[in-house]
Amino acid sequence: MKTWRRINWPIMPPLIAVACLLVFPLMIVLSLSTRQVAPGQVGGIVGGYQLTLDNYLTFFHPAYLRYVTDTLWLSLIATTIAVLAAYPVAYWLAVAPSSWRRRLTIVALIVVLYASAVVKVYGVSIALGPMGLRGSIAEFWGVGMNNRLVTSTVVVVGLINFLTPIATLMMVAPFQQISPSLSAAAQSLGANRLTAHLTVIIPLCRAGISQVFMLVYAASVSAFVIPLVLGRGQVAFLSNLVYARFSEVADFPGGAALSILLLLITLCVTLGLGWIVGNPAAKWRGYRS
Amino acid sequence: MKRLIDSIGLTLVGAFVGVVLIIVVAPFLYSLVMSFDPRLYLGTFPPPGISGQWYAKFFSDERYVRALWTSLFIALTSSVAACILGTLAALGLLRIHREAPRAALDGMFASPKFVPNVVIGFALLMAFSIVGIGAGFTAITCAHLLIVLPLVVRSVSAALDGIKPSLIDAAMSLGATRAQAIFDVVIPLARTGIAVGFVFAMAVSLDEVAASAFLTTPSVVTLPVVLISDMKANFDLTIAAAAVMMMVLVLVVVAVLDITVGIERLLGRGSYGDSSNR
Amino acid sequence: MTHCIHRRNFLAGISGVAAAGPLNFALADEKPTITLVEWGGRTRESIAALQKYQSVANLRWELHAGGAAAIVAKIRAAKPAVNYDVVAAWSPVFVTMINEDWLETVTPEEMPNLADIPAGLFIRDASGAAKTVPREINPHMWGYRQDRAPFEIRRLQDLLDKRLKGQIVFPGPVLNTSTQMISIARGLGGSEENMKPAWEFVKELAKSGNIGRVASSDAEVNNSLTSGETSVGFGAASHFMRIADAGLPVTPLAKMPADSGFKAAIAMQGWCILKGGNTKVAKAWANAMVAPEPNSQHAAHNGVLPVNAKSSVPPRIAAIRYSNDELAAHTYTPNWKVVSRELPNWTQRWEREIAPLL
Numbered sequence: 038m039k040t041w042r043r044i045n046w047p048i049m050p051p052l053i054a055v056a057c058l059l060v061f062p063l064m065i066v067l068s069l070s071t072r073q074v075a076p077g078q079v080g081g082i083v084g085g086y087q088l089t090l091d092n093y094l095t096f097f098h099p100a101y102l103r104y105v106t107d108t109l110w111l112s113l114i115a116t117t118i119a120v121l122a123a124y125p126v127a128y129w130l131a132v133a134p135s136s137w138r139r140r141l142t143i144v145a146l147i148v149v150l151y152a153s154a155v156v157k158v159y160g161v162s163i164a165l166g167p168m169g170l171r172g173s174i175a176e177f178w179g180v181g182m183n184n185r186l187v188t189s190t191v192v193v194v195g196l197i198n199f200l201t202p203i204a205t206l207m208m209v210a211p212f213q214q215i216s217p218s219l220s221a222a223a224q225s226l227g228a229n230r231l232t233a234h235l236t237v238i239i240p241l242c243r244a245g246i247s248q249v250f251m252l253v254y255a256a257s258v259s260a261f262v263i264p265l266v267l268g269r270g271q272v273a274f275l276s277n278l279v280y281a282r283f284s285e286v287a288d289f290p291g292g293a294a295l296s297i298l299l300l301l302i303t304l305c306v307t308l309g310l311g312w313i314v315g316n317p318a319a320k321w322r323g324y325r326s
Numbered sequence: 327m328k329r330l331i332d333s334i335g336l337t338l339v340g341a342f343v344g345v346v347l348i349i350v351v352a353p354f355l356y357s358l359v360m361s362f363d364p365r366l367y368l369g370t371f372p373p374p375g376i377s378g379q380w381y382a383k384f385f386s387d388e389r390y391v392r393a394l395w396t397s398l399f400i401a402l403t404s405s406v407a408a409c410i411l412g413t414l415a416a417l418g419l420l421r422i423h424r425e426a427p428r429a430a431l432d433g434m435f436a437s438p439k440f441v442p443n444v445v446i447g448f449a450l451l452m453a454f455s456i457v458g459i460g461a462g463f464t465a466i467t468c469a470h471l472l473i474v475l476p477l478v479v480r481s482v483s484a485a486l487d488g489i490k491p492s493l494i495d496a497a498m499s500l501g502a503t504r505a506q507a508i509f510d511v512v513i514p515l516a517r518t519g520i521a522v523g524f525v526f527a528m529a530v531s532l533d534e535v536a537a538s539a540f541l542t543t544p545s546v547v548t549l550p551v552v553l554i555s556d557m558k559a560n561f562d563l564t565i566a567a568a569a570v571m572m573m574v575l576v577l578v579v580v581a582v583l584d585i586t587v588g589i590e591r592l593l594g595r596g597s598y599g600d601s602s603n604r
Numbered sequence: 605m606t607h608c609i610h611r612r613n614f615l616a617g618i619s620g621v622a623a624a625g626p627l628n629f630a631l632a633d634e635k636p637t638i639t640l641v642e643w644g645g646r647t648r649e650s651i652a653a654l655q656k657y658q659s660v661a662n663l664r665w666e667l668h669a670g671g672a673a674a675i676v677a678k679i680r681a682a683k684p685a686v687n688y689d690v691v692a693a694w695s696p697v698f699v700t701m702i703n704e705d706w707l708e709t710v711t712p713e714e715m716p717n718l719a720d721i722p723a724g725l726f727i728r729d730a731s732g733a734a735k736t737v738p739r740e741i742n743p744h745m746w747g748y749r750q751d752r753a754p755f756e757i758r759r760l761q762d763l764l765d766k767r768l769k770g771q772i773v774f775p776g777p778v779l780n781t782s783t784q785m786i787s788i789a790r791g792l793g794g795s796e797e798n799m800k801p802a803w804e805f806v807k808e809l810a811k812s813g814n815i816g817r818v819a820s821s822d823a824e825v826n827n828s829l830t831s832g833e834t835s836v837g838f839g840a841a842s843h844f845m846r847i848a849d850a851g852l853p854v855t856p857l858a859k860m861p862a863d864s865g866f867k868a869a870i871a872m873q874g875w876c877i878l879k880g881g882n883t884k885v886a887k888a889w890a891n892a893m894v895a896p897e898p899n900s901q902h903a904a905h906n907g908v909l910p911v912n913a914k915s916s917v918p919p920r921i922a923a924i925r926y927s928n929d930e931l932a933a934h935t936y937t938p939n940w941k942v943v944s945r946e947l948p949n950w951t952q953r954w955e956r957e958i959a960p961l962l
Contacts, residue, residue: 048418051411051435051475058472059438062449065456100956122346125339144580145351150529151576152354153550153569155557159368159827160353160360167770167816167833168370183770183813185962194349201350203526207481210519214488229328231335245484252480255439261536270776270818271962273955276442277820280536281951283444285671285778287700288948296445303440308433367830367850444670448677455681539669540677543687544639547667555644555667557823562645 070293092294107264108274109306111189112257115196116204120250122197123204128238130205131212150202158266161195165267188271195263204253211245212238251307258303275299361566380567389552390568397532397549400463404470405527411471412478413520416486417508419479439476446472447537454541465541466548470531477530478523485519486512532572636885637662638689641675644668646846647692650905651893658892661885671778672697679706679878686880690890694873696781698727698736699944701876708877708887709733715891720912725872727940737890738874740902741909742840743924743935744783745868747856749847752835757857760791760865763836764808770816773825773834774809777954781947783869784838786938791865796942799950803957810961818962829854840871841924845907848920858924859934868935872911 071088126142133139165171167182174190175182215238223233239246264274275295282292364377384390415435422428438446446469454465489512497507513520535550542551553565642648644667655663668675672693679688679701693701701707710726711734712719718737725741726734748757754767763772775784789795789802809815816834819825826843828834830850844856860866875893877886892898896914903910904918909925917925926935 045418045421047414047421048431049414051415051418051479052431054411054471055434055438055475058450058468059441059446062446062453063441065452066445066449069452095952098956100960103960104955118346122343125343140584144577144584147525147580148573148576149350149354150525151532151572152357153565153572154533155554156357156360156566156569157353160356163368163831164352164356166831168831181769181813183816183962197346198349198353201346206522206525207484210481210485210516210522211488213518214485214515230332232328242488245487248480248484248487251436252439252477255436255476259439259442261442261444265820266824269816270774270820270959273959276444278955279442280444281671281778281820282948283448283670283677284539284674286948286951287673287676288951289448289677291948292445292448296442299442300437300440304433304437307436307440308429365850367847367852368827370832451677451681455683460682460685461678535669539674542666542669544664544666551669552644552667555669556648557645 066293067297069290070297072290092290093298095291096295096298104273104275104278105302107189107272108258108276109303111193111272112196112254112260113310115193115200116250116254116257118193119197119200119204119253120208120246123201123208124246126205127208128212131209131215132217146202146206150206154199154262155266157198158195158262161191161198162266165191165194183271185271188267188269192264192267192272195267196257196260199260199263200253200257203256204249207249207252208246211242211249214245215241251310254307254310255303258307275302357566358570361563361570363563363566380563381571383564384567384571389547390549390564393547393549393552394568396546400467400470400548401528401531404467404474404531405524407467407471408474408478408527409520409524412475412523413482413513413516415475415479416482416516416519417512419483420486435479436476438472443473443534443536444540447540450537451540461541461543462546466538466546469537469541470534473534473537474527474530477526478520481523481526482516482519485516489515635660635662636882637664638882638886638889639664639666639687641666641668641688641691641693643692646906650902653905654893654898654902657895657898658889660888660892661882668692676700680704684880686878688878689881689883689886690875690877692873692875695727695871695938695940696944696947698876699940702727702729702735706878707735708879708883709735710737710877710887710890715887717891717894717896717912720896720914721894722911722913724937725911727872736872736874736876737894738872738911739894739899740873740906741911742842742871742873743858743868743909743926744780744787744838744840744871745844745857745924746787746836746838746866747844747854748836749829750853750855752832754835757836758860758864760788760805763814764812765814766812768814768836770813771835772809772814773817773819773828773837774806774815775825775838776818776820777951778947779820779822779825780839780869780871781943782950783871783938785950786943787838787867787869788865790867790936796939796946799946803953806958807961810958815962818959840908841921842907845921849907856924859926859930862933866934870931870935870937872937873908874911 070092071090072092130139130142163169165174171182171187171191175184175187178184178186178190180186219237219241220230220233223237224230228236258274259276260274261276261280264272265277265280268274268277276299279292279295279299282288282295359372361380362376362378363373364375364379365373419428419432419435422431450465450469450472451461454460454468459465493511493515494504494507497511498504502510533550534548535554538548538551539554542548549568553562553568556562557565638661640651640663642651642665648665648667666688675688675691675693676697679686679691691701698707707729709729710718715737718734721738725738727736728734746757753771755762755765757763762768777785785799785802785806786796788805789799792801792805794801817824817828819828819837822839822843825837825839826847829837829847830852841856841858844854847854857864857866858868875890877883877890893902894912896912896916899910899912900915900918902908903915903921907921909921910917
């Protein structure tokens with residue numbers, strides 16, 4: 038009877054689902070990535086399986102490093118800003134008493150979430166285009182209007198636009214588990230609101246916040262439409278390179294190899310970030326049954 | 327002094343949040359305004375007049391309307407399935423004590439997020455064709471399930487993280503079985519996480535195009551795919567009209583929810599219970 | 605009372621069945637259905653409007669949503685089943701499908717209207733058999749907005765002019781399958797096989813900062829030009845027609861002198877018929893579609909040139925219409941086999957050499 042209880046039942050169904058739906062297809066992608074590309078032919082050499090690592094090696098050219106940096110670094114900036122901005126709003130949503138303002142904010146966030154990504158991106162593209170604020174951004178950085186720095190800024194703004202509603206709604210739940218009386222208790226002991234918040238509340242939610250951070254970062258790294266339209270071809274994410282190979286050029290092995298690389302890189306970086314942000318809080322987790 | 331620090335801090339935070347909120351809301355307003363653009367090309371903002379042409383185009387074309395129903399159906403199915411599976415996964419993760427296996431499984435559930443949707447679509451197309459199912463409803467729903475699952479798992483995990491395990495012990499000490507303790511105590515407390523996860527799942531599924539493009543058939547097409555197909559070569563603001571309509575739909579659903587259940591109830595109040603004054 | 609209701613219901617039921625009877629007969633159309641893969645938007649509307657010219661088949665539609673490779677993946681995945689009968693695509697994709705031996709051979713014996721289409725427009729396999737049904741000619745060329753460009757552009761070297769800073773929307777390597785690069789190569793004395801002059805020129809162009817946007821879709825090129833973000837672009841003639849239709853003064857550089865460096869690429873769009881589908885009906889359908897009258901209508905609607913020699917050419921595309929001499933002087937037909945083979949390399953080269961300079 039005891040062994041029966043020891044088996045982790047809840048995790049079985051989702052595990053099986055992911056194994057079938059993700060792992061099996063990924064195996065296919067992996068095998069495809071090792072095939073020779075025959076240009077003009079679909080998917081590689083027909084008949085005769087030749088294992089090759091060429092598809093991977095092509096991406097070790099130095100120029101591709103820039104795509105990796107763009108993807109990871111710009112996402113980091115956007116995620117940090119989005120999470121920082123979402124934090125106060127989420128906290129307020131979690132602890133404020135019911136009011137029309139609270140309901141309006143919740144509704145507004147949900148509605149913005151459902152707006153089509155493509156349309157929002159065009160909104161940013163026009164607002165921050167040459168007819169819009171692009172010139173001001175260029176002045177701010179002190180460079181020409183077509184400089185990569187300006188384009189990167191526009192991409193980051195687009196990402197923030199996309200990520201903030203996600204971050205806000207996701208962070209409400211961790212805050213709800215904190216008793217509001219903790220902050221009051223700290224203040225009664227002499228702390229001001231800010232210190233009470235920084236020293237008491239944040240450490241308690243650190244695990245939850247780090248989880249949200251990781252998810253938002255992952256969403257940013259895999260963003261596709263935003264760097265495609267706002268990057269103007271100057272700034273491209275790895276997902277754009279993959280798309281070109283799968284959907285335009287029919288270089289399936291190359292696209293497969295790049296996806297595997299993308300998966301590995303971002304998995305490492307995100308988990309690493311999550312460990313940095315969240316691990317010290319592991320001590321607080323305490324006993325789990 | 328402390329009051330001063332508090333005021334300065336609050337002002338700074340307020341200003342920062344204000345800027346970001348403008349970034350979030352302005353493009354959305356832009357798309358709202360542009361959906362009424364009378365011009366047949368992307369011109370400068372603001373549009374010179376108001377026209378319902380894009381809305382008329384949307385409703386008059388039965389392809390769009392049929393695709394809308396298809397999208398809604400697929401979104402509901404995949405989101406509900408993702409919520410169930412995601413909650414189970416989060417609960418299961420909670421039970422693992424050792425860091426290494428938990429991180430590994432955590433990563434596994436998060437991994438669909440790191441695979442570009444194009445690849446998911448392509449890989450599932452190949453996998454399903456080997457198995458014999460092929461493209462269509464099942465394939466698209468599975469792809470969407472895979473794509474939204476990480477969101478739900480994260481959302482529920484983040485919610486579960488703050489729940490004291492002693493609550494489960496307390497419930498069991500009062501006579502409940504483990505399962506009852508989980509269902510009657512933990513899940514209601516994690517309600518926010520599950521609700522938010524569901525909202526996200528629906529939003530992502532309704533907007534998903536990269537994977538769905540590989541898995542549609544002449545009889546099963548989702549709305550974003552149809553819109554993108556028309557947009558590929560021509561400029562077409564029907565997508566803006568569709569986006570606004572989607573938002574109106576969501577607004578209606580949320581309003582109905584608010585009147586019946588109370589939207590605040592959905593985003594409950596955690597371990598201190600509901601102190602909303604409805 | 606009950607009695608009356610029953611009788612009323614009964615009569616209603618009878619009449620319903622009676623009405624459905626002939627209706628059922630009408631619905632049981634003898635026309636077979638073929639599945640067509642087509643481009644969306646205006647093209648779809650145009651093709652749908654052409655259906656009044658044929659009575660051989662009903663159509664089931666699937667629209668291209670991703671790039672051309674997406675349909676190739678779907679066809680491959682469905683093998684050995686064949687889900688599509690007719691696929692609209694263009695030259696490089698056709699070459700891929702010919703290499704995979706997925707296509708039916710089309711002959712004037714089976715499809716009489718093909719005799720009116722110039723032989724050079726067909727894409728053939730290694731043995732010379734025609735595998736595609738052309739339906740329109742859409743030259744790819746440079747063009748600019750007269751009201752926004754700072755000066756009149758006459759030569760290729762003008763693109764490097766400082767006054768055009770940020771004013772050029774340059775298609776990325778996958779858009780138009782790089783005909784923009786090939787056109788530059790050809791204009792500078794090279795070709796698809798020798799792209800060196802093109803790479804050097806584009807590197808200069810990238811360094812000069814004149815490229816305001818690298819577009820990845822036709823819609824981006826259009827939007828960029830109509831919104832005023834840029835004023836000079838490269839694309840299919842039909843797009844320039846569309847911008848002109850919107851009331852914006854645009855000059856397509858279709859017939860520039862030989863030494864200007866501007867050469868237009870002749871791209872043929874059309875259909876191919878997949879083996880293993882409803883080929884007989886599909887061929888009959890395609891044949892009906894390229895008859896003179898529907899071909900003219902299609903060309904007029906889309907701002908392209910018809911392929912049928914007996915078709916009439918609408919006046920508004922007179923600017924891009926080429927006589928035989930003009931064809932030789934101002935245009936070229938790319939070697940699509942080479943293009944198909946080289947495109948992945950060009951994409952990589954762009955990612956490595958040009959993109960960092962932008």
